[in-house]
């Protein structure tokens with residue numbers, strides 16, 4: 288039987304004595320995209336930080352591609368084939384677009400080859416490889432973060448509110464890029480979102496996080512899913 292791309296079993300963690308996540312469990316199957324939604328401050332980013340080794344777990348286990356990584360430090364997680372775009376993550380403004388993208392590559396000399404599909408998905412970068420990334424617009428910088436995740440050719444991608452502050456056309460482009468990535472490579476994805484339309488469009492399942500617990504979940508394409516999720520984010 289194939290291993291889950293991600294399996295979280297009853298993790299609890301927080302900052303100091305404040306527990307933010309309470310015995311939280313979830314699974315992401317191979318090639319599956321799961322979206323987690325929740326209001327501000329519910330613990331969504333804390334969960335990704337914990338999965339990526341930035342926070343110690345008080346209890347529970349984390350498995351990535353079947354490997355137990357519960358107590359791995361961030362640098363060991365980074366060596367797994369996982370791409371993570373953190374919510375507060377900036378691109379490296381002093382580096383060029385190409386240098387930012389190349390950071391994701393174990394062998395930078397493969398750049399021209401691996402850039403071909405990414406250049407199709409985000410044509411804006413084709414003419415701008417030597418431009419300083421700090422001079423890109425906010426939306427272009429978010430696209431660069433997604434492009435960097437894709438160019439890594441990861442087994443699993445974590446995106447933390449990648450659509451925050453973006454106009455609809457840029458959100459569409461990112462959704463198309465993620466759809467392409469899944470169709471082409473079957474990459475598993477864990478998407479943290481507050482944009483309900485985007486989240487349900489790109490995912491197979493949704494999870495609702497409330498005060499550090501998953502309080503509901505469902506099929507993203509089920510009738511009424513958007514209304515149900517909207518209820519959790521507004522009440």
Ligand SMILES: Nc1ncnc2c1ncn2[C@@H]1O[C@H](COP(=O)(O)OP(=O)(O)OP(=O)(O)O)[C@@H](O)[C@H]1O
Nearest residue numbers: 302307325326327328329330331332333334374448
């Ligand atoms: N470094 C920290 N030290 C102490 N408390 C923190 C720290 N980071 C986050 N918190 C607290 O943990 C709780 C969850 O924060 P988190 O950033 O995970 O929320 P979130 O669901 O990602 O919210 P948002 O949608 O606003 O990004 C909040 O109450 C926050 O104040």
Ligand SMILES: [Mg+2]
Nearest residue numbers: 331332333374
């Ligand atoms: Mg957050």
